[in-house]
Every structure is written in structure tokens, then in C-alpha cells.
Amino acid sequence: MDIVKLAEQAGVVGAGGAGFPTHVKLNCKAELVIANGAECEPLLRVDQTLMQTQPHRVVEGLLAAMETVGAGHGVIATKAHYHGAVDALKEAVASHPQIGLHLMKSFYPAGDEKTLIQDITGRTLPSGRLPADLGCVVLNVGTLINLSHGMERRPVMDKTLTVGGAVEHPVTLDVPVGTPIQTVLRQVGFTGDSNSHALIMGGPCMGALEENWEAPVTKTTGGILVFPASHLLVARRRAMLQSQLKLAKAVCCQCSLCTQLCPRNALGLGVSPHKIMRAMACEDASLLGDVNSLLACCSCNLCTDYACNFGLTPGAMMTEYKNRLLKGGVKPVPEENILPDEGMALKRVPTRRLMARMGLSEYDRPAPLLEKSLEVGRVRIPLRMHIGKPSWPVVTPGDLVVRGQLIAAIPQGELGAAVHASIEGTVSKMTRSYIEIKA
Numbered sequence: 001m002d003i004v005k006l007a008e009q010a011g012v013v014g015a016g017g018a019g020f021p022t023h024v025k026l027n028c029k030a031e032l033v034i035a036n037g038a039e040c041e042p043l044l045r046v047d048q049t050l051m052q053t054q055p056h057r058v059v060e061g062l063l064a065a066m067e068t069v070g071a072g073h074g075v076i077a078t079k080a081h082y083h084g085a086v087d088a089l090k091e092a093v094a095s096h097p098q099i100g101l102h103l104m105k106s107f108y109p110a111g112d113e114k115t116l117i118q119d120i121t122g123r124t125l126p127s128g129r130l131p132a133d134l135g136c137v138v139l140n141v142g143t144l145i146n147l148s149h150g151m152e153r154r155p156v157m158d159k160t161l162t163v164g165g166a167v168e169h170p171v172t173l174d175v176p177v178g179t180p181i182q183t184v185l186r187q188v189g190f191t192g193d194s195n196s197h198a199l200i201m202g203g204p205c206m207g208a209l210e211e212n213w214e215a216p217v218t219k220t221t222g223g224i225l226v227f228p229a230s231h232l233l234v235a236r237r238r239a240m241l242q243s244q245l246k247l248a249k250a251v252c253c254q255c256s257l258c259t260q261l262c263p264r265n266a267l268g269l270g271v272s273p274h275k276i277m278r279a280m281a282c283e284d285a286s287l288l289g290d291v292n293s294l295l296a297c298c299s300c301n302l303c304t305d306y307a308c309n310f311g312l313t314p315g316a317m318m319t320e321y322k323n324r325l326l327k328g329g330v331k332p333v334p335e336e337n338i339l340p341d342e343g344m345a346l347k348r349v350p351t352r353r354l355m356a357r358m359g360l361s362e363y364d365r366p367a368p369l370l371e372k373s374l375e376v377g378r379v380r381i382p383l384r385m386h387i388g389k390p391s392w393p394v395v396t397p398g399d400l401v402v403r404g405q406l407i408a409a410i411p412q413g414e415l416g417a418a419v420h421a422s423i424e425g426t427v428s429k430m431t432r433s434y435i436e437i438k439a
């Protein structure tokens with residue numbers, strides 16, 4: 001069985017991150033495949049639910065990935081206190097001695113790829129290197145489940161996500177890709193609107209504010225979090241970069257706590273958010289530090305959400321600057337053998353303390369799996385839900401499509417991912433960015 005081909009045909013992309021096409025990721029050699037089920041963003045319950053309810057799918061996907069890259073070992077990494085998931089996984093791996101469980105403490109960002117690799121292998125992935133350079137491949141557990149479905153020729157049509165925050169009953173559920181957020185919210189019983197509430201897509205630390213409540217769920221949406229419009233996390237995201245800059249110039253005392261608690265700094269990667277604050281305040285780019293230390297920021301926002309006592313946003317500054325460099329085509333200079341900070345373990349921030357600091361404790365409630373299917377009358381499926389080029393439509397308006405049918409393909413010779421219909425119906429509209437299907 002050509003697993004790479006099947007992953008490509010099924011449109012499998014990284015379900016827990018930016019959506020890197022899985023068939024490309026699997027096109028390498030490695031000794032170890034790591035299943036990332038660490039799920040470190042507060043309030044999200046997706047990976048723990050998937051591991052608890054579909055442990056055999058996770059293992060099947062992991063075995064397929066291991067076979068494809070030639071790895072003799074697999075590790076499923078998760079948090080020790082995800083008891084339901086751990087029990088289910090223990091049973092699922094019992095007959096596979098080549099797969100082990102790696103149980104982590106509850107800290108943020110345990111699921112960061114470089115942090116995970118360090119925790120499991122004891123080695124820091126240097127800047128400008130891929131996990132395969134250290135002999136490993138990391139895949140989210142949701143991606144592995146999709147890979148396992150892909151092997152049965154079932155493409156990616158739904159996304160499992162958590163609806164949480166200021167909703168009466170947080171839930172985790174499967175949503176057809178392209179479903180408007182508003183449709184999801186109404187069907188799980190949320191009746192608020194954009195005057196009183198705001199939405200953060202993904203986790204509360206790394207997720208982005210979404211002002212358009214009709215925006216679609218994509219293959220990488222991990223959460224729809226609802227917060228009162230006055231919540232600190234919303235205010236921070238709404239503050240314009242210019243006003244954040246002004247505040248930084250006036251207030252930053254260069255205490256460097258943001259750098260001391262930066263997890264990527266602790267890994268030995270030299271990330272130094274206090275330097276960007278200094279450079280911005282002095283309007284002197286020579287104070288920024290080297291390119292690698294800027295590009296190694298993972299935008300976890302721990303510096304903003306936990307470290308800075310003045311409410312400044314060094315994480316946003318780092319992310320802004322990093323994105324500018326990446327847009328300009330700047331790449332990290334490959335490094336070798338990075339040694340972590342000796343105090344790395346002591347710098348880990350417990351998730352519970354982070355939540356208290358971020359004003360999230362009251363929203364930390366179970367989000368059980370909702371078994372019922374949503375009633376979805378219309379989907380707008382984006383042509384780009386992945387890293388790479390937008391997919392190329394292979395249907396036209398008026399076409400009748402069935403669920404799972406290919407509607408957009410990878411452009412010839414490009415990095416991309418196939419896109420499939422998530423509901424049965426008629427193609428009612430097509431733009432350069434999405435295909436709309438009405439049931």
C-alpha cells in the first residue's frame with residue numbers, strides 16, 4: 001500500500017498546526033515517529049477526546065507512518081493527567097512493543113514541536129533544521145487518525161474541535177469542513193452575538209481573534225472559544241500594534257522576565273523578546289539580535305500572557321517581526337548541536353497557573369464529545385487550508401457533489417493538499433478562495 005499516495009489523495013494535512021501536507025512530511029527517512037497528543041493550549045479537549053475515543057486509529061496511523069519513513073520506534077506523547085486517554089492508549093499499544101507512551105507533566109507549551117522533541121529525545125532541534133535531521137517525524141494524533149481513514153480511502157471531510165469559553169455547555173464535536181462558525185455556535189446552544197462576545201479561533205494563547213462569525217471551520221480549526229467582549233485576551237488582540245508599541249516604549253523596564261521564561265530560549269535557541277522591546281523603543285534595528293533568535297520564536301505568547309507584569313505584548317512584537325522576515329524570504333541559518341538552558345525544567349510554566357494568570361480558570365470545564373451530527377445547510381470550503389498553493393477546483397457551479405468527492409486538486413508540481421466535499425449538495429458558488437456547496 002502506497003501510504004504517501006493515499007495521504008495525498010485523502011487531503012491529509014497537519015491537524016494540530018499550520019496544516020503542512022502530510023504526504024510531503026512522510027516523504028523522508030526517520031528512526032522515530034512521535035504522535036503529538038500533548039494538547040497544551042488551555043480549554044481545548046480535542047486531542048484528549050480523540051485519543052480516548054479512537055486510540056486504535058491513532059495506533060494504526062502511527063504504524064503506517066512508521067512503516068512509511070522506516071522508523072523502528074513510535075512514541076505517543078500525552079499528558080499524564082489525561083487519564084481516560086492514557087488508559088485507552090495503554091490498551092491499544094499493548095500488542096505493539098515498538099510503540100511506547102511518553103507521559104508529560106501539565107505545562108505550557110508541552111505540545112510545541114521543539115519542546116516535545118527535547119522532552120522525548122533529550123536533544124534540542126537547532127534552528128534551520130527539520131525533525132528528520134534528528135531522526136524523527138512529529139505528527140499530531142488527529143493527523144494520524146485522518147491518515148488511518150485515508151488508508152481506507154476516506155478523505156478529510158470533518159474537523160474535530162472544542163467549543164468552549166463563555167458557553168453554557170462546552171463540547172467537543174465533529175464539524176463538516178467549511179461550516180460557518182455561527183452555525184456551529186447556534187447548534188450547541190450559544191445565543192450571544194458579536195456585540196457582547198468575541199471569538200478566538202484555536203487556543204487562548206496562540207489563537208487569533210475572528211471578527212467574522214460566518215467564517216468557515218477549516219481542516220486545522222482546533223477550537224472556537226467564546227469570550228466576553230471585555231475579556232483581557234480580546235482587548236489585547238484588538239489593541240493596534242502601533243498603540244502596543246507606544247506602550248512598550250513608555251513602560252518596558254527591560255527586566256527581561258519575558259526572555260527568562262521564554263520556552264524557546266530555555267531550549268537554547270537564543271529567543272530574546274526583551275531585545276525586540278528594546279529595539280522597538282530605541283528604533284534601532286541593530287539591537288534586535290540575530291535572525292535565528294527571531295525566527296525561532298514559536299508565537300506561544302507565554303512572554304505576553306504570563307511573564308510580563310506590565311501587560312505588554314512582546315509575543316505580538318516577535319510574531320510581527322518574524323512574519324515580516326519570513327515574507328521577505330529570510331530563512332534561518334542552519335545550526336548544529338544546541339545545548340538547552342540547565343534550568344529548563346524549572347522554567348516550565350504549569351498550565352493551571354497560566355490559566356489563572358490569563359483569567360481562564362472559570363472556563364476550565366470538561367467539554368464532552370457531542371455524538372449528534374450537525375445540521376449544515378451550506379458550507380464554504382476554503383481552497384487553502386494548508387501550507388502551500390491553493391487547490392485547483394475540479395467542479396463548476398451547478399454540479400451535484402456527494403460527501404467525500406474531490407472538489408479541488410493540488411496544482412501540478414506544487415506543494416498543496418486535495419480538498420473534498422464535506423456535505424452532499426450543489427456547488428452554488430465559486431471564488432478564488434472557496435467553493436460553496438448548498439445541501
Ligand code: SF4
Pocket residue numbers: 251252253254255256257258259273274277307308309310312313314
Ligand atoms: S516586555 Fe515586560 S517582561 Fe519583557 S523586558 Fe519589558 S517589562 Fe520586562
Ligand code: SF4
Pocket residue numbers: 258261262263264265271272273296297298299300301302303304314315318
Ligand atoms: S512568543 Fe514569546 S515566549 Fe513564546 S517563543 Fe516567542 S518570544 Fe518566546
